Amino acid sequence: IITSNPDDVLVFSQTSIPGISKHDLIFASFSYQTVVPGPETISFNDYKNFDSVKLLHEFNEIPWSLFFQMSNPDILCEFFYHHLLNLHDSCIPVRTKKIVLKNSQWFSDSIKRAMSDRDLAYSAWLRDRTNANHINFKRLRNRVNTLIRDSKKAYFDTFLDSRLPSKTLWKRLKQTATVTNTKDVNKIFYSPDSVNAHFLDSVPDVPLVIPPIDHTISPLDFNFRPIESHDIVNAICSIKSNACGLDGLNLQFLKIITPIAIEQITHLFNKVVETGQYPLCWKKSKVIPIQKKSNLRSLNNLRPVSILPVLSKAFEITIKKQITEYINHHEYLNSNQSGFRTGHGTNTAVLQVTDDIASNIDRRHIALILFLDFSKAFDCLNHKLLCYKLKNLYNFSFHAVNLIYTYLTGRSQLVSIDNVFSSSLPLTRGIGQGTILGPLFFCLYINDLPSVLRFCRFHLFADDVQIYLTDLLQDRNSLVNKINQDLNRVLLWSRRNGLVLNSGKTKALFLYRTRETPALLPVILDGVTIELTDCATNLGVIMDSKLNFNNHVSSVCGKISGIIRSLKYSSPYLSRETRLKLCKSLILPHLCYCDVVYSSTSRLSLNKLKVSVNRCLRFIYNIGYRESVTHLQNNLLGCSFTNFFKYRTNIFLFRLMKSRTPQYLYNKLRFSNRARRFNLNIPRHFTSFYNATFFISSARYWNELPVQIKRQRTLNSFRIHILSHYNR
Structure with a gap:
């Protein structure tokens, strides 16, 4: 023991710790004086036990005639919030709960007595190191x-019962550190003011010359119609986050008050529109700052999560x-925009791009x-x-544009770190992070970008833009020149x-099927040569130059191994059902993400995935590596691994046929003239490479199904019928 103040040391020694x-x-x-803290308490509003009669009476006492x-x-909001927050404080009781640090709930008196017997036996063996004393100590140990093992297992079987609601189960899992608790890795080491200033200063300011908005009125212009009460109720019920904004009105109380205050809320909303x-x-x-990567102390490692007033979300x-109804009716959004659109997603976007490229490579292109x-x-x-585009490109009325302009401008934000707030700073540009309308407005803002492309x-997937071009190998110089021209236009x-446009982070991927890598001219963006990579991540899918997705499969297998590794220490205390539920929740999303894209990978990569799935099953059922687990695959996947991607492909295909969305994928389907069999024609192709891709394999899988399915x-x-078919 090393200390700078030896006089403060009262006692020092050593002792044995058997069993540890x-x-x-x-x-x-x-020798230090310590202050014993009092019991720690927390206060919370009890939204389950309140006087509803008192709430209704006090609500009716509010002078709503003045409100209408x-x-x-602004005055309406001031009146509404003032009276509702007073109503909240008056009618919703505040409970105080003492935080009691309990001993491990699996620790029992029998374990305590057994540990005492063990320690006595250990002391006896230290005094008299006979073989009998050593055997007795080991038996008690x-x-x-x-x-301890049996008690922990019995406790966790109940505490982490797989039949619990998912929300409760995940909360308890975080308490036991079975899964990563983000609060433990999200410690911020900067002041709220410095974080707030960083979020706003990191946005580049680009001066623009914007033509004036046309004020002429057309009967075809889009106008907001009055908002109906049932739409407001549906909107409030669709909000999931309970986070409370700076207005102080939380979602739980809003849902309680909505049935009696819906007329007032409707009046407020319609006055905003009017x-x-x-x-x-x-x-x-x-704004709550969240770390992108743990254990990295940098302001650039922080991303903002904005919490807005719940009523504004509704x-x-x-x-x-x-x-959305207006935009979809007039088909204003580009058909190749997949961001934040019903029936579209990252899987449909990547599938569209990869199939376009693969079909051209099938014809000996690069x-x-x-x-x-x-x-x-x-x-x-x-x-x-944005307002100029809404008026001139999408025919929004001047009144609608004016509401949107007041929605966008005059915003401010403050940063909260451990309940310490920064000063408020104005947002002079951009779309407020966390807003409902933000993604839609950005899609409309960037919608005219493709019009500048010539070759x-x-x-598009919101702000993720990918451009590509195919050509014959001998024309590769012309291909690069055309891309450079379009890049300059962008x-x-x-x-x-x-x-x-960030030339440093823009990536280029050259795709080809020749054995040797052909030489290419440099791709230039703003005078900077774009990095030509062997593989690149496209919306979460790792694409490689051969388009075989081997790197992506390796990444998926690595994630699965990491999850199992983090769970194995708690495995003895989790029931089989809970382990199965954990694997379905934590591992299947990685396996299923964009599976219609990467399932065309090589047999070797598919075998790696199968090994990873079998490893999950061995973890779930506690089976050794020498035993077969193939018969258990349907418990995790719903069917055997051999049929899993067939099942997933047919589910995707069924959705596509029924919704006909997205149109860019539906148009690739070719239906057989023999309508009674509901078959698909297999697209014409020339190579074994394209033979494994989605639109070939999906047609085969679909045609193999019985007509009644x-x-x-x-x-x-x-889904029920096809699983029954594959599990025969």
């Missing part, structure tokens, strides 16, 4: 270990519904794809330019629209 370590414990006692005479949204004035209190956001949901990176794209959106094909477009009307019945 073979080494002695070295300890010391120091008002028309200014093993008995303690058995009691006046075109978005309330100022709805523009203030509380309003945005109702407005978004009207805008391909070059670029993944464009816009720096802080959502934060760089120019409010006036390349493209696909660069000019981004400058005109206030977005910053293909005739099912609903997805649920189709």
Whole structure:
């Protein structure tokens, strides 16, 4: 023991610790005065036990007649929040709960007595090191270990019962550290003011010249219609997060009060629409910084999570519904935009791009794809330019544009770290993070980008833009020149629209099937040579130059191994059902993500996936590596691994046929003239490479199904019948 103040050491010695370590414990006692803290308590609002009669009476005592005479949204909000928050404080009781640090609940008196007997036997063996004393100590030590193991298992079988609701189970799992608790790795080492300033200063400011908005009125222009009460109720019920904004009104109380306050909320919402004035209190956001990577102390490692007033979210949901219906009716969004659209997703976007490229490679072409990176794209959106586009490109009325402009401007944010708040700073550009309308507005903002492309094909997923071009191998120089020309056009477009194209993070991937890598001219963006990589991540899928997805499969297998490794220490205390539920929740999402894209991988990679799945089953059922687990695969996957990707492909295909969305994939299907059999024609192809891709294999899998399965009307019945078919 090394200390700078030896006089403060009262006692120091060493002692044995049987059952914990073979080494002695070295300890010391120091002379320090300590303050014993009082019991720690927490206070919370009890939304389950309140006086509903008192709540209704006090609500009716509020002078609502004055409220309905008002028309200014800011004054309406001030009145509404003042009285409702007072009502909340008056009628919702506050409970105080003492935090008691309990001993391990699996620890029992019998274990305590057994440990005492073990320690006595250990002391006896130290005094008289006979064989009999040593055997007696080991017997009692093993008995303690058995009691602890059995007690832990019995406790966790109940505490982590697989029949518990998922929310309760995940909460308990975090308490036991079975899964990673994000609170433990999200310690922020910066002041709230410095974090807030960083979030706003990191956004580049690009000056723009924006033409004035046309004020002419057309009967065909889009106008917001009055909001109905049932739309508001549906919007409030659809909100999932209980996080409370700076307004102080939380979702739990709003849901309680909505049945009696729906008339007042409807009046408030419609006055916002009628006046075109978005309330100022709805523009203030509380930002919680979250670390992108743990154990990395850098402001650049932080990302903001904004918490907005819950009532503003409900309003945005109702407005978004009207805008989406109008945009979809007139088909304003580019068909190759997959971001934040019903029936579209990352899997459909990547499948579209990879199939386009693969079909051209099947005809002996090569391909070059670029993944464009816009720096802080959502934060760089120019409010006036968006409003100009809404009026001139999408025929929004001037009144609707005015409401959207007041929605976008005048926003502010403050950062909260451990309940310490920064000062409020204004947001002068960009779309507020966490808003409901933000993603839709950005898709409309970037929607005209493809119009500048002359040679390349493209696909958009919000701000993720990929452009690609195919050509014959001997014309590869012409291909690169065409891509460079289109890149320059995209660069000019981004400058005109206030977005910053980051040449350092933009990646290029050259795809080919020849044995030797052909030489290419450099790809140039803004005078910078773009890095040509062997593989690149496209919306979470690792694409390689041969388009065989071996790297992606290796990544999936690595994630599965990491999850099993983190779970194995708690395995003895988890029931088989809980282990199965954990694997379905933690591992299957990695296996299923974009499986329609990467399932065309090589047999070797598919075998690696099978080995990973079998490893999961051995973890679940506690089976050794020498025993077969093939017969257990359907418990985890729903069917055997051999049929799993067939099942997933047919489910995807059934959804596509029923919804006909996205159109860019549905148009690739070719239906057989023999309508009674509901078959698909297999696309013509020339190589074994394309033979394994989705639109070839899916047609085969579909045609193999019995007619009665293909005739099912609903997805649920189709899923039941197809699983029954594959599990025969």
